[in-house]
Amino acid sequence: MKLITAIIKPFRLDDVREALSATGVQGMTVTEVKGYGRQKGHTEIYRGAEYAVSFLPKIKIEIAVKSEMTDAVIEAISAKARTGQIGDGKIFVTPLEAVLRIRTGETDGDAL
C-alpha cells in the first residue's frame, strides 16, 4: 500500500478529483495549505508599501491506495494538475504500513 501526497494548484482540484474517481480511487483527503518551492512567493503592493508573500496557497491531496494502483493515480494527478507553469506542485509517494476502517474494524487492503 502507498500513501500518495500531492501538492497542486488550487484551481486544478476539480479536474484532478474527477480523474482520480475515474481511476477507481474511493476516497481522498484535501487540505488547504500554504507553501513554496521553486516558484517562491510573490509581491503585494498596498498604497505603495510592498510586502513579499513567501507562502502561496496550495491544495494538498492525500490518497491511500493499493500498490498496483500507484502508477495510475500518479499519472492521473500529474496529467490533470499540470499547467506547464512554475508552481504546478509535487507528488510524494510513501509506503503505508497499515490501514484500519474504524466503523467495521477491517484492515489494510479491505479498508481502502
Added chain:
Amino acid sequence: MNIEESCSMSRPRAHLLPLPHEGGGEGWGEGVFPSCAGLSPSPCPLPLKGERVKWGWRRFAIGFIATLVAAFTASTPAFAAAPKIDSGDTAWMLTSSALVLMMTIPGLALFYGGMVRKKNVLATLAQSFGATCVLTILWMIFGYSIALTPNADAATNQFIGSFNQFMLGNMGVNSVNPLAATIPESVYMFFQMTFAIITPALIAGALADRMKFSAFIWFMSLWLILVYCPIAHWVWGGGWLGSMGALDYAGGSVVHLNAGTAALITCLVLGKRVGLGSTDMAPHNLVLSVIGASLLWVGWFGFNAGSAVAANVNAGMAAAATQIATAAAACAWAGVEWIVAKKPSVLGMISGAVAGLVAITPASGFVDAQGALIVGIAAGIVCYFSAVWVKKWLGYDDALDAWGVHGVGGALGAILTGALAKNAVNSAAHGWLFDGNGHQMLVQLYDVLGTFVYCAVVTFIILKVLDAVIGLRVSREVEIEGLDINLHGETVHG
C-alpha cells in the same frame, strides 16, 4: 417652502441667517458677498488684506483668553419665536443624520478594520464604535452648546459658543437653532452630533495598531472639546472664519483637514509601528474595506447634501457634485496607479473614492458639475502621491493614511473651493475663476492655516499630557501579540 426661499437656506450657515452679533459693528458679518464680484478686493466693503490678517489673529489671541472667562458666564437669552418648521427639510435632515452616523458605524469601522492586520481588527472596530458612544454623550452634555449656540458676547462669539444648551437643558420639542431655522433643534443637534462623532473617529487611521484603548477614549474626548468644537464654531457657529467668508460647505477644513492634521501629529507623537518595513502589514481583508468605503460613499450624501440643512436646490447640487467628484477621484487614483505601479488595485480605487469625497466636501453646494469633476480628478492624483510617495519620503507612519487622504484632501478641497465656487450655483459664494473674486483664495488659505495651526498645537499638547499621565502606547509585547486579545480579550476566529 418654495424654491427661491429655500435657495437662500444654504451654507455658510453663519451668513444667511441672522445671528445676534451681526450688524454689531463687526464689519466681518458682511463677508465677501454680495458685492465682491470685482477682480480686486477693493470694491468690497472690507478692510485691506493686511488689516484683515492682523484683525483675525489679534482677535484669535484676545478672544481665547476672553473665552475662558466669558464662556462660563455669558449665555444668550432664549431664542426668538421659531420660524415655521418645514416638514420636507425635517424629513431630509433626519435621513441625513442617520446616513452620516452610518458613515462611522459601520462605514469607517469596516474601512479601517479591513486594512489592519487580523490581530488588530476588533481593536480598530472598537475605536469607531467606542468613539461613537462616548462622543455622543459629550456632545449632549456641552459639545453642541459650545460649538453651535451663539454666545451673547459678540467678541467671545468669534471663538466659542455659549453654555446655553448645557445638558441640552433648553432644547424643547419646539425649539429651533437660528443656524437651522426650518428644522427642530433636536434634529439639528443630532445632525451635527454625527459630524462630531466621525471627525475624531477619522484620526484612528493614523494611530492604528499601537494605541491604548483608554488613551484613545481620553484623546477622542479631549480633542472633541478642545479642537473640534472651537473650530466648528469658528466656521459654522458664527465665529471668525465663517464671518471672514471662508467657504466650507460640509467640513473640508472643520472635519477632514482638522482630523487629518490631528492624525499627522498623533502618528508623529506615537512613533512607528513595531516592525514597520520588515514585517508583513498587508491589509487582512480588503473586502471589509470595500464595504466600508462604499458605506462611506452612500452616507456622504447625508454629509454633503445634508449640509444644505434643507431639502432644497443646494442639497440637490451638492449630491450631484459629490457623486461626480467621488467617481472621478477613484478613476484618477486607480489610473495613476495603473501607470506607475502597472496594476489598478482595489485599495487604490476605494482610497481614491474616499479622497474624492473628502475634497468635494467643502466645495459641494458651491461648485457645478464641471467644478466637481475637476475637484475629483485633482483629489485622486494629489492624494495618491501624498499617501504613497510623500509618506515614504518623510517616513512618518500614518498607518491607514488619515493625513494623506483626509488632511491633504481636505486642504486641497478647501483651496479648490475658493477657485471653483460659483455665485450662479450658490448666492453665498463668490469664487475666483468664475466670479473674479481672487480674494476668496486668500480667505480659504486662512481657513486652512488657521485650522492646521490650531489643531496641530492643541492636539500635540493633549497627546503630551495624556502620555505623561496615562501613557499613549501599548507595550511592545502587546503590540506584537495583537491588540484584540490584549486590550479586549477577544479575537476573530475563522
